[in-house]
Amino acid sequence: MLILTCPCCGVTGEETEFHPGGEAHLKRFGPGSEDGEFTAYLFDRKNPRGVHFERWRHAFGCGKWFHAARCTATLEVFGTYSARVSAPPEEILAMIRARRPGWEASA
Amino acid sequence: MSARLPRGGLLIDRQFPVSFRADGRKLSGYRGDTLASALMGAGEMLMGRSFKYHRPRGPVASGPEEPNALYGIGSGARFEPNQRATVTELFEGLEARSQNRWPSLAFDVGAVNAKLSRLLPAGFYYKTFIHPRAAWKHLFEPVIRRSAGLGRPPREPDADRYEQVHAFFDVMVVGGGIAGLAAARQAAAGGARVMLVEQAAHWGGRALVDGPEIDGLPAADWVAAEVAALAARGNVTLRSRFAAAAVNDHGYVLGVERLTDHAPGAEAPRQRLWRIRAGRVVTATGAIERPLSFPGNDVPGVMLASAIRDHLALYAVSPGARTVLLTNNDDGYRTAIALKKAGLDVPAIVDVRANPSSQLVADARALGLRVEFGRALSGVKGVKRVEAVQLCALAGQGSVIEEIACDAVAMSGGWSPVVHLWSHSGGKLGWDEANAMFIPDPDRPPTGADGAGFVLAAGTAAGKLLTGEVLADAAAIGRRAAEEVGQRPGDEAVPRADSTAEAPLLPVWIMPLHAGPELRARAFLDYQNDVKVSDVQLAAREGYESVEHTKRYTTLGMATDQGKLSNINGLAVLADTLGQPIPQVGTTTFRPPYTPVSFGAITGMARGPLFRPVRRTTTDPWAEAVGAVFEPVGDWRRVYACPRAGESTEDAVVREVLTVREAVGVLDASTLGKIIVKGPDAGKLLDLVYTNVMSTLKPGRCRYGLMCTENGFVFDDGVVVRLDAGTFLCHTTTGGAERVHGHLEEWLQTEWWDLQVYTANVTEQFAQFVVAGPKARGVLEALGGMDVSREGLPFLSSAEGVLGGFPVRVHRISFSGELSFEVAVPAARGAELWERLIGLGAVPYGTEAMHVLRAEKGFIIVGDETDGTVTPHDLGMSWAVSKKKPDFIGKRGLERSYLVGAGRKQLVGLETVDPSDQLPDGAHATSGTRPDGRPRAIGHVTSTYRSPTLGRPIALGLIEDGLARMGEVIDFPVSSSLTMHARIVSPCFFDKEGSRQDV
Numbered sequence A: 001m002l003i004l005t006c007p008c009c010g011v012t013g014e015e016t017e018f019h020p021g022g023e024a025h026l027k028r029f030g031p032g033s034e035d036g037e038f039t040a041y042l043f044d045r046k047n048p049r050g051v052h053f054e055r056w057r058h059a060f061g062c063g064k065w066f067h068a069a070r071c072t073a074t075l076e077v078f079g080t081y082s083a084r085v086s087a088p089p090e091e092i093l094a095m096i097r098a099r100r101p102g103w104e105a106s107a
Numbered sequence B: 001m002s003a004r005l006p007r008g009g010l011l012i013d014r015q016f017p018v019s020f021r022a023d024g025r026k027l028s029g030y031r032g033d034t035l036a037s038a039l040m041g042a043g044e045m046l047m048g049r050s051f052k053y054h055r056p057r058g059p060v061a062s063g064p065e066e067p068n069a070l071y072g073i074g075s076g077a078r079f080e081p082n083q084r085a086t087v088t089e090l091f092e093g094l095e096a097r098s099q100n101r102w103p104s105l106a107f108d109v110g111a112v113n114a115k116l117s118r119l120l121p122a123g124f125y126y127k128t129f130i131h132p133r134a135a136w137k138h139l140f141e142p143v144i145r146r147s148a149g150l151g152r153p154p155r156e157p158d159a160d161r162y163e164q165v166h167a168f169f170d171v172m173v174v175g176g177g178i179a180g181l182a183a184a185r186q187a188a189a190g191g192a193r194v195m196l197v198e199q200a201a202h203w204g205g206r207a208l209v210d211g212p213e214i215d216g217l218p219a220a221d222w223v224a225a226e227v228a229a230l231a232a233r234g235n236v237t238l239r240s241r242f243a244a245a246a247v248n249d250h251g252y253v254l255g256v257e258r259l260t261d262h263a264p265g266a267e268a269p270r271q272r273l274w275r276i277r278a279g280r281v282v283t284a285t286g287a288i289e290r291p292l293s294f295p296g297n298d299v300p301g302v303m304l305a306s307a308i309r310d311h312l313a314l315y316a317v318s319p320g321a322r323t324v325l326l327t328n329n330d331d332g333y334r335t336a337i338a339l340k341k342a343g344l345d346v347p348a349i350v351d352v353r354a355n356p357s358s359q360l361v362a363d364a365r366a367l368g369l370r371v372e373f374g375r376a377l378s379g380v381k382g383v384k385r386v387e388a389v390q391l392c393a394l395a396g397q398g399s400v401i402e403e404i405a406c407d408a409v410a411m412s413g414g415w416s417p418v419v420h421l422w423s424h425s426g427g428k429l430g431w432d433e434a435n436a437m438f439i440p441d442p443d444r445p446p447t448g449a450d451g452a453g454f455v456l457a458a459g460t461a462a463g464k465l466l467t468g469e470v471l472a473d474a475a476a477i478g479r480r481a482a483e484e485v486g487q488r489p490g491d492e493a494v495p496r497a498d499s500t501a502e503a504p505l506l507p508v509w510i511m512p513l514h515a516g517p518e519l520r521a522r523a524f525l526d527y528q529n530d531v532k533v534s535d536v537q538l539a540a541r542e543g544y545e546s547v548e549h550t551k552r553y554t555t556l557g558m559a560t561d562q563g564k565l566s567n568i569n570g571l572a573v574l575a576d577t578l579g580q581p582i583p584q585v586g587t588t589t590f591r592p593p594y595t596p597v598s599f600g601a602i603t604g605m606a607r608g609p610l611f612r613p614v615r616r617t618t619t620d621p622w623a624e625a626v627g628a629v630f631e632p633v634g635d636w637r638r639v640y641a642c643p644r645a646g647e648s649t650e651d652a653v654v655r656e657v658l659t660v661r662e663a664v665g666v667l668d669a670s671t672l673g674k675i676i677v678k679g680p681d682a683g684k685l686l687d688l689v690y691t692n693v694m695s696t697l698k699p700g701r702c703r704y705g706l707m708c709t710e711n712g713f714v715f716d717d718g719v720v721v722r723l724d725a726g727t728f729l730c731h732t733t734t735g736g737a738e739r740v741h742g743h744l745e746e747w748l749q750t751e752w753w754d755l756q757v758y759t760a761n762v763t764e765q766f767a768q769f770v771v772a773g774p775k776a777r778g779v780l781e782a783l784g785g786m787d788v789s790r791e792g793l794p795f796l797s798s799a800e801g802v803l804g805g806f807p808v809r810v811h812r813i814s815f816s817g818e819l820s821f822e823v824a825v826p827a828a829r830g831a832e833l834w835e836r837l838i839g840l841g842a843v844p845y846g847t848e849a850m851h852v853l854r855a856e857k858g859f860i861i862v863g864d865e866t867d868g869t870v871t872p873h874d875l876g877m878s879w880a881v882s883k884k885k886p887d888f889i890g891k892r893g894l895e896r897s898y899l900v901g902a903g904r905k906q907l908v909g910l911e912t913v914d915p916s917d918q919l920p921d922g923a924h925a926t927s928g929t930r931p932d933g934r935p936r937a938i939g940h941v942t943s944t945y946r947s948p949t950l951g952r953p954i955a956l957g958l959i960e961d962g963l964a965r966m967g968e969v970i971d972f973p974v975s976s977s978l979t980m981h982a983r984i985v986s987p988c989f990f991d992k993e994g995s996r997q998d999v
Helices: A035-043 A090-099 B035-041 B109-115 B124-128 B133-147 B178-189 B219-231 B305-315 B333-341 B359-366 B420-424 B467-484 B533-541 B547-554 B567-578 B599-603 B620-625 B649-662 B682-689 B734-750 B776-783 B827-839 B847-857
Strands: A003-005 A012-014 A019-023 A051-057 A065-071 A077-082 B013-022 B025-031 B070-073 B080-084 B095-098 B162-174 B194-197 B236-239 B242-248 B252-258 B271-283 B287-289 B302-304 B323-327 B349-351 B371-373 B375-381 B388-393 B402-405 B408-412 B415-417 B429-432 B437-440 B455-457 B524-526 B629-633 B636-641 B665-668 B673-678 B702-708 B714-724 B727-732 B758-761 B766-772 B798-803 B806-811 B820-826 B905-912 B924-929 B935-947 B952-960 B969-973 B979-985
Touching: A003 A077, A051 B734, A065 A090, A065 B734, A077 A090, B013 B035, B025 B035, B035 B305, B162 B178, B162 B242, B162 B467, B162 B599, B178 B194, B178 B219, B178 B271, B178 B467, B219 B236, B242 B271, B242 B420, B271 B420, B271 B467, B271 B599, B287 B305, B302 B305, B305 B323, B305 B333, B305 B408, B323 B333, B323 B375, B333 B359, B333 B408, B349 B375, B359 B371, B415 B437, B420 B455, B437 B455, B455 B467, B524 B533, B524 B567, B533 B547, B533 B567, B547 B567, B620 B827, B629 B847, B636 B649, B636 B847, B649 B665, B649 B847, B665 B827, B665 B847, B673 B682, B673 B734, B682 B727, B682 B734, B714 B734, B727 B734, B734 B758, B766 B776, B766 B827, B776 B820, B776 B827, B806 B827, B820 B827, B847 B935, B847 B952, B905 B935, B924 B952, B935 B969
Parallel strands: B013 B095, B162 B194, B162 B271, B194 B236, B271 B455, B302 B408, B323 B349, B323 B408, B349 B371
Antiparallel strands: A003 A012, A019 A051, A051 A065, A065 A077, B013 B025, B070 B080, B070 B095, B242 B252, B252 B271, B287 B415, B375 B388, B388 B402, B429 B437, B629 B636, B665 B766, B673 B727, B673 B758, B702 B714, B714 B727, B766 B820, B798 B806, B806 B820, B905 B952, B905 B979, B924 B935, B924 B969, B935 B952, B969 B979
């Protein structure tokens, strides 16, 4: 049972208030894309032991989607941030590096 | 013989006798007793039969770790099996039933298993009941199931109420002994919100029994003063009878408060489940004494030394008149001393250590007690009761030196801190060599959302065994917890107590040290599951090197007590057999709950009608009153049919269908989802989420649309109405409103956040009724107020207005193929409009008639004709998929090679060749054979009805390349003896031109 803070409404809530939405920052491949690209977009997901960027929705709150940077091994939450970005913002990366020295974002 | 002593008993009140029944016999105890202490007080030591060998067993412990004394408590709707007698508070009229015995506890037929125990080693079931295979199902399993299991489940629904609460604290302290009290006091001193909980009904834990002086006060007085001081504080919540069951991620603590278990029938919930978030959790959970592994250590009368001391001090009950103490440490001596001081006989203290020198040993000797050093026990005489013990040298094979008559044995194998809560969320343990115990490693605590440790172990739970160091440690931990949650730490004085030094313990995991197979097969590790030293050694010899595997193979620690007494001894024996150090073998995983949580508490109020509340439309009371037949659709309850007096449901459906075809019917379609999509980019968004074009829709017009997932599979469907230039109303399926709304929001918020669009789910704001049939227009005209003519409100148009005084929105859309008006009205006026429509001659019809009507027309239902793997093309609905749009959700998915090639299953109509055959729902069609020779399935029936309009059965189905096989007759082997034959036809069975709806 995680605790997450919704960056949209500022509420810190129980996991049951939120709905998970899988890996964040997927790039959508639509019409015109190669089969390989499209298949990867639809089905290939990272499953790291460690730092992970995820989508969450404050389903029983403000209803907004947001992103969370979280450690899948320790469940530490490095930070939450807007869903309206296509890559983790620098301040989130800085928080992760502070907690996990030597960590580098994989492509 | 166990007995009540004439004086003493801290917790009992002799002025209030309490009568109860055990296996039907009327017995008596005192207020404050547990079931176990009352039974012992009444001379009863036999309290159960073990799981595998049905050996007679008495209580071993005095707390929740008890493995043997399990009873079914109560009767009927208040019966609960597997309750530990040692923590069951006695109340007037309590009914206890012993378990796992037949015909009676004293005489049990299953005890023959014990005689066969040599033939029932570890892994017996895995090794034996393998062949012949059929015998498992018909012979072995039924017999094993009948003889296995402990208590029987209750047969009636639980008559009690349960409730759940959420609570938030800065610091939660688990354990109301002296460590918990000291930690809570410091944590709360600076203003932090603190909760302190204790699993027992009384505070003070073991300090009440061992009675050290704290701050110059007797322990009991100090405890009372501390509890009073904490209770007086506004920022401290105290709860006794509260079992902290689990410490989960991020400070989430689950606990059960027993409110009326000890007072059944009271006007209050029986238990309350607490869901707590705490900034820091302090585990002041104490320790549990370990049994010793010696032959015969399971005979009733053999108990933990601390349990004998507890029963003596708290309930004035002694398990025996002559008690031999077997110990490997100093603490056990306290029991011998207490017994002697109570005037009971202690024939011998058997100490495995060579020559320990300490105050406690000296005290025992000063009382004149006989102490045997370097000795062990090689046997216990007696079956249902200890009669004598056999003394032997520790370092030997167990040759009997002397037989000592006694009726009880107190055993003390040292203490194991209760590390369960620390471990639940990943806290790691270290090995304390001196005391031979696992303790929480403060450098590797469970970590929370911020990455910092959130559990702190305090006092004995942290491995501090002497009173003085327990208090100092707990106070420091309490202060640290407050500091870590950002509260001002207290400056309260640290309570002080003197403790005398104790001589070191000698870890002895098997005794006598060189016991042969005979003796090792009588030394029990897990009492409840009958796991012996020999079983663990056998597992090790057979290659089970991992403690987790050994546990599962032998069932060590897998009983209802979850190995609270047996795990450490078991893994020590395993380590010994493998020749590895204990910390290298490690422990099994400590999983929640620490003590059992009732299903009632987990369920709380979510049972019966509150389990999954039913959504009802505005006409539900009317339907209830006329005796309509209902069916669940998603969370909704909808009318299936409205039979008239004396009419069967089937006949009602036929009549309703024909009424819509020939006259006029009315259906409550309020459950269909209604989503408003509004904003300058609303059309753009809808073009992206529907497969067809919506942005070109003119205001006041309707268009049917399909939604796909990114895979290209149909996800939902419904009619879109353009209300004005910037506003669309999207209808969804009944079950799909929330899902579709969520889908729109997800894409809007996470992919196309540049679009200026708002969405709102207004499903429940409007009631919506379908008035359908050749005479539908007449009903609306009778209401009056709007032009509903073919010219004024043509097919696929929509208008707002006032109809018969009701503010309405009328859509000319048809799911039945008939002239049809869908009338939406604010929900508050739904029931009123409904009755007016019926008053004007519209005949109510239900969902089944609706299904038949649409199937006659070949209209799909998402979830019947689709299953998440069906594309619009498969449904023959390519007309609804835009070729012009550059993009929509599912466009790229639909281009995938295996969705466009031949071999797809396609929607077709199916007409049985013999009209007396009706294809069963889901029936599979076959054609040819597979490589393995069995028939090849080529599709299945998705909907099937007997059509009242056509007078014969009709069906829809998904058949491989069905559109290219029109007219072909295919086989449906519906049972081993019957194959139906059906012709592939167009899915539209009635009015193919659509002339009836556009009039």
